Amino acid sequence: MTVKDWFEQRKEMQIARRAKETQIDDSIGKLWVKCYNCNSQLLRKDVEENLDVCPKCHYHFRINARTRINQLFDEGTFNELFSNITTADPLEFVDTEPYKKRIVQAKAKTNLNEAVIAGTGEIGGNLVSAAVMDFEFMGGSMGSVVGEKVTLAMEEALKRKIPMIAVTASGGARMQESILSLMQMAKTSCAVAKLNEAGLLYITVLTEPTFGGVTASFATLGDIIIAEQDARIGFAGRRVIEQTIRQSLPADFQTANYLMKYGQIDMISSRAELKSTLTKLLNLHKR
């Protein structure tokens, strides 16, 4: 192994570790958790009370869709819709495991039936239609069900003439549904066109991570685009780019701050401020 190889390998390991870091490590036990960012031992209760943000370094851990909904919506107002829509396996796809099996596993792991929850609810007293993605369900990948539920949520906004909020967390399109997943990009983006034509407010909240086909469709089409602090957002993955251009990328590449610097998002919000930011924006757009 050359010195260069060693550095390359070390960097790859660091990136791989960082991919895991965004989740709270609960290997220590039920009571204690560890922040990978600052290595602090933390009481789980303290972290949870702090909206899953490290009380020491303010690193924002990834959260699931249910937690997100609880944090954003006024208590008891969220009404889940379209949960009857579930995954089919149109291509009968098998990689190292059958797609059907992966779906069963993802359902068991997350207690969700797909990678998005759609519904209506109130944010600071404003009724909105919403789609909230969950990265824990097959990397938040967008297949037919995600595309359909996001579109239905937009159509619900159209029907009721209310704003639409999308909270994204996704590795991109779901490969196991191949071309049908790609078509969900077109479907959801066409639905955004309808929101535009109806003059309805559409806000997107990009959370850790938002990539690929979701970035290249409804995620970046918000009238207002908010990135949550510590989110990484991009089209192509870091490794793919490094392999293509054969040079290493800056450490802050594809972070929320990086996107802000390049004018791709309107603002970065901490998790603590997200609800009040959304409320303010919704109030400002009230007719």
Add this chain to the structure above:
Amino acid sequence: MTILEFEKPLYEIQEKIQELKKISESSGMDVSKQIENFEKQALEYKKEVYANLTPSQRLQIARHSDRPNFLDYVKLITTDFIELHGDREGTDDRAIIGGIAKIDNQSVVIIGTQKGKTTKENLVYNFGMPQPQGYRKALRLFYHANKFNMPIVTLIDTPGAYPGMKAEETAQGTAIAVNLREMAKLNVPIIAVITGEGCSGGALGLAVADRVYMLEHAYYTVISPEGCASILWRDASKADVAAKALKITSEDLLNLQVIDGIIKEPLGGAHCDYELAASELKKTIINSINELKEIKSDKLRDERYNKFRRMGVFCQ
């Protein structure tokens, strides 16, 4: 000319035929019967091979370095082509080329991804991988078509949108997303044809169309089989398995109701006969334009919306 692995036996037969011809010429022996026989066999063999191509063999045809590219088709199916350059924001991406031309007396805006046939050309066209600025140039030309009521024809042959640092900094994802959304709003007929590689969002960014066709040996997929193999199988060499699983051929996509039709290619692939390939393509485009021109713009847009709205398979 590049000879593909599975075509080698075919070329061996043809070499034999040439040898026979030479022998007969020098010795004066009449072997025309034998030659005729061999040629018949060669044709039969070719037909058989091309009727039973595996997805990975078709991938090789779709990526053939001699395959006609965008500018070849423009030359063969249009007249009076005038290229319109630039995104008006500082860049003229060469991976996407567009302009105005006539197809059978109808003015159209024609846009496509351009690949080179040599390394030198490919460096100019970035191997057909557009930057965000390419999609923005296409968008500007879409608006031009909309303003002057011209149908839009897009020809797509791309391994994907370019994954680069500058592409990310200038918002590759947003550029594609905006095209998807804006294509839904256009009042003019849009016809998209996947002529070679139709890879991922980079292809879709030009393909939210009223009619979507594929050339017989083109492929259209959410991710390249190589990319899929290295992610799902953690082994890029499993690309042929992934190619099969991803269902990327024109027949697969017609069955999945993602495309509206398949444009036949000459035996052996479009690179074997540019004129024949182009004439089939031209026929399909003209028929579609004539059909779509009759539809009022409101209805056209609604039907385009519904076309993509229906896509996807799930349980309810």
